[in-house]
Amino acid sequence: LVVGIAGCTGTETPTTTDTGAKQTYIIGIDAEYPPYSYLDKDGNAIGFDVDSAKWIAEQQGFEVKFQPTAWDGIIPALQAGKIDMVYSGMTITDERKEKVNFSIPYWQVNQTVAIHNDTAVTMDNFYAGTLIVGAQRGTTGQIWVEENLIDSGKMPSENLKLYDSFPLVAADLQNKRIDAAIYDKPPMLDAIADKPAHIIGEIDTGEVYGIAIRKTDTELLETMNEGLTKLMADPYWEELKTTWDM
Ligand code: ARG
Incomplete structure (x- = not known):
């Protein structure tokens, strides 16, 4: 399970002074999937899914890092613990559900x-x-x-x-x-x-699109479902659609 504490190796005492240590989740994205997830000219992850993930993280109290990952190997990467979720326009399918859990749907x-x-x-x-x-x-x-x-x-x-x-x-x-x-x-x-x-x-x-999460990470699944539910009921959701022209 890749749950890092931001800025720490895990053996040292967290040096964050503000809210204390937050969990960092690594989000796997296909970096060539506009308007959901792609990179700007400086290599920063941007897009509808990226903004959604950042908003949910803020609400639910965790940190996120985006990890560009080859699409064809993204579920194996999730299963191997190289990333903690796939939030990148992934369609919920029965075949994928055999390997991973999916959040509630957020897009069709x-x-x-x-x-x-x-x-x-x-x-x-x-x-x-x-x-x-x-x-x-x-x-x-x-x-x-x-x-x-x-x-x-x-x-x-x-x-x-x-x-x-x-x-x-x-x-x-x-x-x-x-x-x-x-x-x-x-x-x-x-x-x-x-x-x-x-x-x-x-x-x-x-x-329909959902966030893919390891089967064993049931708590994270709940956190993301809660976050998505909040997001889709928030005015920010409409703002996001306008920003990303969807
Ligand atoms: N929605 C399609 C699928 O799940 C295409 C997704 C491609 N996504 C991406 N990030 N490249 O297979």
Whole structure:
């Protein structure tokens, strides 16, 4: 369990003089997931989820540190104790629930499909499984394509190209190395904003985001649920939506 005391190694007497020692929780984020979690030009974590986590920490009396972590390995990193939670637009799925606990849901999204402006492919082509599709490895976009197009035999599995981060998918869409990209709507909008690409369809997955926490950390789960409940009832929640344009 990574519960550090801010500024201490654990063997020395805490030197904090004010409120005493607060617990520090390490929050794992995908650092390329705007508008939820990403880095500013100085390398500081920013975004809707980052601001939410800071607000909850303030309310619930703990400190947070943000740890950029490869998305595809983020649940193993949580299980191994390298981070204490994942607060980074993670969809609550039954498969993930076998490995970790999730907080109450705090956001709902759909998957979207985007194409290059110069191509004329349609959602019918996408659903028929004839396109080369790019997705971020380990995401619900990947899982949707596998479960709905590949497993049913409509799409050859080699037509699904997986990438470690979504900016790499968007770059290959721009280069026309793939016909289409699939991703959660808000980060998709962000990723294609400066590219010759647009969304052609939304898949109504209705998936919801939650904070992932180790199964053994039941107290932390309660703390985060309490914090989320407070946050979503606070005027700051509306302010956050405006700030991050959602
Ligand atoms: N919501 C999707 C999922 O849970 C995509 C999340 C990608 N998140 C991220 N921080 N890269 O798989």
